[in-house]
Amino acid sequence: MSSSFFPTPRTLMGPGPSDVSPRVLGALSRPTIGHLDPQFIALMDDVKGLLQYAFQTENALTIPISAPGSAGMESAFVNLLSPGDTVIVCQNGVFGGRMRENVERCGATAVMVEDAWGAPVDPEKVREAFRKNPQASVLAFVYAETSTGARSDAGTLCAIAKEFGALSIVDAVTALAGIDLQVDAWGADVVYSGTQKCLSCVPGISPITFSPAAVERIQNRPGKVQSWFLDMQLVMGYWGGDSKRAYHHTAPVNAMYALHESLLIVKEEGLEQSFARHHRNHTALVAGLEALGLSMAVAADYRLPQLNAVNIPDGIDDGAIRGALLNDHNLEIGAGLGALAGKTWRIGLMGHASNPGNIKRCLTALGSALRRSGYACDTEAALTAAEIALGE
Amino acid sequence: MSSSFFPTPRTLMGPGPSDVSPRVLGALSRPTIGHLDPQFIALMDDVKGLLQYAFQTENALTIPISAPGSAGMESAFVNLLSPGDTVIVCQNGVFGGRMRENVERCGATAVMVEDAWGAPVDPEKVREAFRKNPQASVLAFVYAETSTGARSDAGTLCAIAKEFGALSIVDAVTALAGIDLQVDAWGADVVYSGTQKCLSCVPGISPITFSPAAVERIQNRPGKVQSWFLDMQLVMGYWGGDSKRAYHHTAPVNAMYALHESLLIVKEEGLEQSFARHHRNHTALVAGLEALGLSMAVAADYRLPQLNAVNIPDGIDDGAIRGALLNDHNLEIGAGLGALAGKTWRIGLMGHASNPGNIKRCLTALGSALRRSGYACDTEAALTAAEIALGE
Structure with a gap:
């Protein structure tokens, strides 16, 4: 390299860093x-x-x-x-x-x-x-x-x-x-x-x-x-x-x-409003992920709204999907860590990045990457589920 | 405060941080x-x-x-x-x-x-x-x-x-x-x-x-x-x-x-060129400071070109001069530290900030602040001494 660094911008939906305003x-x-x-x-x-x-x-x-x-x-x-x-x-x-x-x-x-x-x-x-x-x-x-x-x-x-x-x-x-x-x-x-x-x-x-x-x-x-x-x-x-x-x-x-x-x-937003926004967007993301046929790794009562752990379906290659999201969609989601490596993805909806646009971008990209890997899923259904949860 | 922070820009000639490019x-x-x-x-x-x-x-x-x-x-x-x-x-x-x-x-x-x-x-x-x-x-x-x-x-x-x-x-x-x-x-x-x-x-x-x-x-x-x-x-x-x-x-x-x-x-500049520039600007600053009647705190053989310790003249108030430089000229120089607190100033000429413009700005501001404190000195003579040393 040894010339000025101009990163290709990404949408950061991993476990952090999240998108910076x-x-x-x-x-x-x-x-x-x-x-x-x-x-x-x-x-x-x-x-x-x-x-x-x-x-x-x-x-x-x-x-x-x-x-x-x-x-x-x-x-x-x-x-x-x-x-x-x-x-x-x-x-x-x-x-x-x-x-x-x-x-x-x-x-x-x-x-x-x-x-x-x-x-x-x-x-x-x-x-x-x-x-x-x-x-x-x-x-x-x-x-x-x-x-x-x-x-x-x-x-x-x-x-x-x-x-x-x-x-x-x-x-x-x-x-x-x-x-x-x-x-x-x-x-x-x-x-x-x-x-x-x-x-x-x-x-x-x-x-x-x-x-x-x-x-x-x-x-x-x-x-x-x-x-x-x-x-x-x-x-x-x-x-x-x-x-x-x-x-x-x-x-x-x-x-x-x-x-x-x-x-x-x-x-300026207010803590209560921020918590409510994180919760609302989390609910919509989960609705969309479930409509794609995916399951959440954490029981509903204990889920963090800002970090959504999703089980990787059987037969799906963890790295291939994350690579496709990053390279084809400039979208970063997180790998599993420690005992959960290869078993879960971690999808962050943190702060500035917790917004309906990112939910839809993620569902669309994930649906596309999964289908290319031979996993049958319906992106339109996922987007509709998310929109209903968002009250749109 | 609790509103966006817009700092008044300073010229940073203390012991660091130095001016950022x-x-x-x-x-x-x-x-x-x-x-x-x-x-x-x-x-x-x-x-x-x-x-x-x-x-x-x-x-x-x-x-x-x-x-x-x-x-x-x-x-x-x-x-x-x-x-x-x-x-x-x-x-x-x-x-x-x-x-x-x-x-x-x-x-x-x-x-x-x-x-x-x-x-x-x-x-x-x-x-x-x-x-x-x-x-x-x-x-x-x-x-x-x-x-x-x-x-x-x-x-x-x-x-x-x-x-x-x-x-x-x-x-x-x-x-x-x-x-x-x-x-x-x-x-x-x-x-x-x-x-x-x-x-x-x-x-x-x-x-x-x-x-x-x-x-x-x-x-x-x-x-x-x-x-x-x-x-x-x-x-x-x-x-x-x-x-x-x-x-x-x-x-x-x-x-x-x-x-x-x-x-x-x-x-891009090259290390040798950077060292030479730091040395050249140091020599010019010292010539100017000495023309103001000030003396250096470190013997010539051991002086750092990037950090110039100057003895504070008798009867001159350390804080008043540094305050005047900061408030009237937006110029930061360093106080003495530890055993040298109140006895020396530390004038940095580091990296991007090691340039003829900063030398002249510092000599002019320091000459002005010292004169206001009743210390007789000739800024023009200092600037001339620095310019000669710079080969200008």
């Missing part, structure tokens, strides 16, 4: 200013306020981590844990396994609570794990499992943690702005997300919020946080409420412009 | 595609090749870390070190101190070699430290100290590390593309940088390169890397040479477009 791309490319410029400090304050709105929290320590969602996850664990701690980790997909990796790399012990991939976390198993491990000081779980498309009952799980005197760490990477996420009402202690899902912002930043109880635990740690870059005691000096900001690292200035604009768009 | 901002805002899209994989390969050019290396593991320079620093230490290791850390400014923090958070011991802030690292002291600590397995130093503007003899220091059987970790955050950086010829083992200095790219990404000996040490570690996000054994699976890329984290897609474009610009 032109408003966000416009903000991203505004002139870079200094990370200690008073203009930028004012922007940082506004980003914090908008993140509090999106997280439905009044937590003072609500900030964007200057790195992707997996750094947000690591930030939660390295700040809260010390060697010897015990953490109850729920696993019902890929990201619970990543949590375990994080716990163990902190020198702590992970007590695993396993549920089937595609099922939600079972609160009774979590209660049982706390009874057997009363020393556990943290409960960690994934609210919206990006690898399976299943939603767990985050409010109930946070309440169980409280019942046993533990703090909760909630992975909300795919949840934020797509489904209800009541950080304060649920009493969640550390909740992190990513920019490239329902915020429809460029990937690379991880919004995170810490409850006062989480901040207190960080301030009373027995030793230093093992990561300098993610040490909240240091990051707070830069992002904290003081008028005097201490230099910690150079913030990704332009990515903050983009995050700010994406949060403004969320606030 | 419109070409780079243009690349940044191209449509987001998936991080596993074949188009993006091809871009990743091209970025690796261009980084090898900029670092003057054939190291296969030459990649951008998806987070700022301080994560690049952490990545070097957490991958190379294990608990109980001994590291010789040279400190002649802020960033040597940060290296010590990183070493200690890995459970390793830092043997400090101290030099005055503004002086280069003394190779004899490093030799002496190795003689007293033969168990030391790593030497870490800052090639271009961003906090002081001093340049150390990186080639000699890397050779000393080799002489004592140790690996070298070199901070080249401010060096890359601004001054000669011969990773292979010097035998440097881990060298990291940032995008927001002489690459004139947006902040947020840290290019890094690992020698085969460094990779071997990582592959033979006694235990896991304490950071999941920065674990090179995992990152290699995504950025490695295989045709099949394993998902690790979601790469900051648009930031990669920008990095790619900034590296293309470096290659």
Whole structure:
């Protein structure tokens, strides 16, 4: 290559990144200013306020981590844990396994609570794990499992943690702005997300919020946080409420412009309206997929509206269909991950990308690719089913 | 605020971020595609090749870390070190101190070699430290100290590390593309940088390169890397040479477009030409500053051309002058950091921002602000001195 890169635009209906709004791309490319410029400090304050709105929290320590969602996850664990701690980790997909990796790399012990991939976390198993491990000081779980498309009952799980005197760490990477996420009402202690899902912002930043109880635990740690870059005691000096900001690292200035604009768009629409739109479009997509003869991988009660896991029909080649969608239709959908590789597709309807046009584009492209692979299906019927569900 | 953010453009002549070229901002805002899209994989390969050019290396593991320079620093230490290791850390400014923090958070011991802030690292002291600590397995130093503007003899220091059987970790955050950086010829083992200095790219990404000996040490570690996000054994699976890329984290897609474009610009100009331009503009700036009656904080032999530390004259208020430059001239210069706070200004001439127009803008603005503060100086004489040095 070694010449300027002009990507062929795609419609992004995978597990993220999702389509980024032109408003966000416009903000991203505004002139870079200094990370200690008073203009930028004012922007940082506004980003914090908008993140509090999106997280439905009044937590003072609500900030964007200057790195992707997996750094947000690591930030939660390295700040809260010390060697010897015990953490109850729920696993019902890929990201619970990543949590375990994080716990163990902190020198702590992970007590695993396993549920089937595609099922939600079972609160009774979590209660049982706390009874057997009363020393556990943290409960960690994934609210919206990006690898399976299943939603767990985050409010109930946070309440169980409280019942046993533990703090909760909630992975909300795919949840934020797509489904209800009541950080304060649920009493969640550390909740992190990513920019490239329902915020429809460029990937690379991880919004995170810490409850006062989480901040207190960080301030009373027995030793230093093992990561300098993610040490909240240091990051707070830069992002904290003081008028005097201490230099910690150079913030990704332009990515903050983009995050700010994406949060403004969320606030302009309103969270409730955004959740309702995600739900409505999900219902229509499912109606269309079922009219194509496909089945959903997750039971109706636990489906994420923003990430729809579909079973790949017998005899259909996973890669061939995704390749056809990408090459013939410039449409990206997601492969299955981990235990579900080759068994499911993951169709995202996230943020800006959750709209009727994308539903129809996806049903049309998928119907066409499936028929070419010898799978009998009726695209017109699928489009009609989706339109009826949309009330069109 | 809570409305779209339109920053007043600044001329960025601080320690970074530096002015970003419109070409780079243009690349940044191209449509987001998936991080596993074949188009993006091809871009990743091209970025690796261009980084090898900029670092003057054939190291296969030459990649951008998806987070700022301080994560690049952490990545070097957490991958190379294990608990109980001994590291010789040279400190002649802020960033040597940060290296010590990183070493200690890995459970390793830092043997400090101290030099005055503004002086280069003394190779004899490093030799002496190795003689007293033969168990030391790593030497870490800052090639271009961003906090002081001093340049150390990186080639000699890397050779000393080799002489004592140790690996070298070199901070080249401010060096890359601004001054000669011969990773292979010097035998440097881990060298990291940032995008927001002489690459004139947006902040947020840290290019890094690992020698085969460094990779071997990582592959033979006694235990896991304490950071999941920065674990090179995992990152290699995504950025490695295989045709099949394993998902690790979601790469900051648009930031990669920008990095790619900034590296293309470096290659189009050519490294030698870029170094010569940085040197020529530095000489002109110094001539102008001295004609204003100001003195440089670093001895001529060790000055970084891309970051010029100037002594603040007695009786002149640091903040008032920088405030006047920012508010009246939209010009950002840097404050002193750490031990040099209030004593020096740091004037960057980095990458795209290293040009005659910026030199004149800075001399004019600084002359004006100083005169208003009661300091007698002659801007015309300063501009003439700079023009003569530029050969204009």
